[in-house]
Amino acid sequence: MSKQENTSKVRVFALGGLGETGKNMYVVEVNDEMIVLDAGQMIPEDDMLGVDIVIADISYLVQNQERVKGIILSHGHAEHCGALPYVLKKLQVPVYGTKLTMGLIEDDLKTHHLLKKTEIKIVSPGDRVKIGNVKAEFFRVSHSIPDCIGVAIDTPQGYVVYTGDFKFDQTPADRKFADTGRMTEYGKKGVLCLLSDSTNAELPGTTPSEKVTEPGIKAVFREALGRVIVSTPSSNVYRIQQAMDAARETNRKVAVVGEAMKKVINISKRLGYLRVPKNLMINVDELANHKGEKIAVLTAGSQGEPTSALHRMAKGTDRQLSIMPKDTVIISAIPTPGKEKSIGRVVDFLYKVGAEVVHSDKDVNVSGHASQEELMLMLNLMKPRHFVPVQGEFRMQIAHGNLAQTTGVHPERVHLLQNGEVLQLEEKNATKSTKVPAGNVLVDGLGIGDVGNIVLRDRRLLSKDGILVVVVTLNKKANTFVSGPDIISRGFVYVRESEELLDEAKQKVTETLRECMNDNVNEWSSLKSNVRDVLSRYLFDQTKRRPMILPIIMEV
Template identity: 35%
Template structure:
């Protein structure tokens, strides 16, 4: 009997040792399920890369075994790479109604909606997928319709927490179903996979309602327009803004495609009550400053985001003026500090008041702090615990927390990263052979995957520049028809320097003369071009130590 027939494998393809690209694979026998398929936004130095997805090679290799993708909630780091996965492995997708409503337009953009089977699942329902029985359990988070998954297998139950906090009084939807988590725990849980994002924060994460007093005070003081910029997925926050708009007699204007779309979906699926306060952005100009509150996407200072264009006065329908108030009701994602600072500076140029989370309690995290994580562990009471969703330090500290605070034996807490394979047989857990995974880079302008070599070439062009050497030779004789042409771009100390260009021209000329005329023609153009490239490379490396991209061009006339 094959070992896969009697063991459960848990294989993270992303999201462990990094923030984003959350994707977890479970395999039992000939059946594979995938939990979430997220992306990670690009980092500094990723030239022309907008986002990154997990490496789905493992799933492609075992595509006949993949039964379904199960989504925990609608954030980009959990659903963003779904279209790229479905292009490789077309399987049914399960998720809550709101989550699937957010997924649908993304699939349509990739021409996948008509060929993808979407199965809505409500909290409390169970789906059967191959050897797995998966129950959706309501949890609280910063967006709505979020669930943990209780996955029953022939050798035991695995609980995947998704993103969560213990919010007993959410603004929208139902509270986390603690009693159901405890019932699953009493039945016996082989392993818990739990979010580690906020393990470094003590105490319990407050309810989404904690931001209401500060926002209410802002609405009470404001005389001009109020601009609230938050994540378009923050439906709880958006509902609070609508409630305050009603209380203070303002109309709500939504600006930004993501904001408009998410408000429409949340209202349609029953998670948002706009109370007929929503007006079109094209009617913005018809209202007095004290009559509106604008909900704008682009809270991270994105150059093409709605908030930036409003502050920059380049938005066609909305603008800000002296006396208005700007509220940045979101956390600063690491790496976005400079962009947000530029946005704030741009807002101040309009003589407005800017309020962010450093000045008032207008944001609260959707991820549980230490007390929330303790409550999850105590409710589920797993035999084995696997920290997920976080950089290595969060995973490590989550393990220490479980061992030092809750008395878990270190051998019962498995510290793993993306690509590791956890093998469970119902009694024991061990690490199997690691699989090789790489980041896959995406250019969002064309929704294409970028080759690692292409990215490396872009980096070299950015840091070292390019040298283009062109020569023309006569087809019949192989003789040069003129002096070599040298063009440089971004090559330090050479661009525009005639002496340096002349020196490079001499190097090319010497390399041409080193080849007999017959060999220039009969040896093939590729051979001739490589000969010129190597000559330039050696000279430049010897003289400057630089490694520009060298492009030799041979024209045979």
């Protein structure tokens, strides 16, 4: 790479991200060749009713697929690689990632019949590769899952560096350190633009090491009088290792509940990222053969997800396992914003059963994302000319941008990227002149993008006050009712206790239709809208509710 004059074109943009800013898929374009950084899935917002996951709009990539040279995955979390199958269905390009990352996504690709046709490139930190004509180098970072990398893309104007999710862990559980040496070197050679993780940019200080939870978890295992149940994100291999080690030390057998966690344990064991002591694991149905104080259970559900085994175990509705008095439950996870209440609900259930609960406790919990001091360290190592805060919510990116300024990045070279905004980088200045198609695509069942505003608006209406279907068969020639009107409601009122209301409503429909027929108003649309108006007004008067009203008028 060189800093001398050049005419290279370097562009950076985000393709998707809920909220006000891109965050789960970035693209770096060097002289018309595109490298995709991560392909994450997002959890739908509360008002995206019935939606399973949200992914980025990749129509720009599809339209320009000959220019897309590869996808690089920074690590194995779903927020960073969960959209991969959806992308690969439309775009056949090589995928780069470390051994564990690729191991974790293989299953997903198999399910989508994509494994065989996908060119998978397993890379290691320190590797340099050429993707198209673009040179990229991977460097190790620390996070809450092993085998995480950042990427330095070598452009004629300097490096474009993407950190992925990271923190500076000075006592990493696997003794593999973030490669500050390489980072320093990028900084020396010249970083044109740094894209850095903003998740904890509002938190002062330094995020503790993954290691800090080790004594906390061991202490709980030692002191627990009965079973210990550890709930942690299924991908947190470090935490799983700590729980297994604690179980071994306290002579407990370990059972795992939940397919996702079983999968992660199998893969990371097979690939050498998890040491599972011999004779430690038992099946859930063997638990009954052991005393409580000889048992530990590993499970997910640490965000209080109502569909999780932990939630069911707490409520006593799980087929395999119920929480009992004397059980000790460790909830080892940082609450995702918005999940505080559902976690609280599970904790309440657990207490109600009589279990001990260790939660929101610094001894068993630690974030995987860098706090302000570490973010400034990254900025100081890289000394970027331009800075793009990535990940996190808009306000966190704002906070990160402010931090960058305190480390000396010029305010005009801090760029917040909304979805689709293209940052065109030159050494001296940068412009945001163009936009590419971008945004969020909702996945519901097999449908990708077919649930849009109209469907969501209807679901919201239906969820609030239900629906009322009015059916009537008319003989318009004879001006008579052949059958009905009948009213069927769902989600509106409890029908058995509202007979009077619904009878009266039926009466209103009959009157309205009679009047229309007498006045010779007999276009479908007028009949329907009259029925809808009269009924809507009547029901609102009587109940102050506004159910969706669906008049169906059949003709014979």
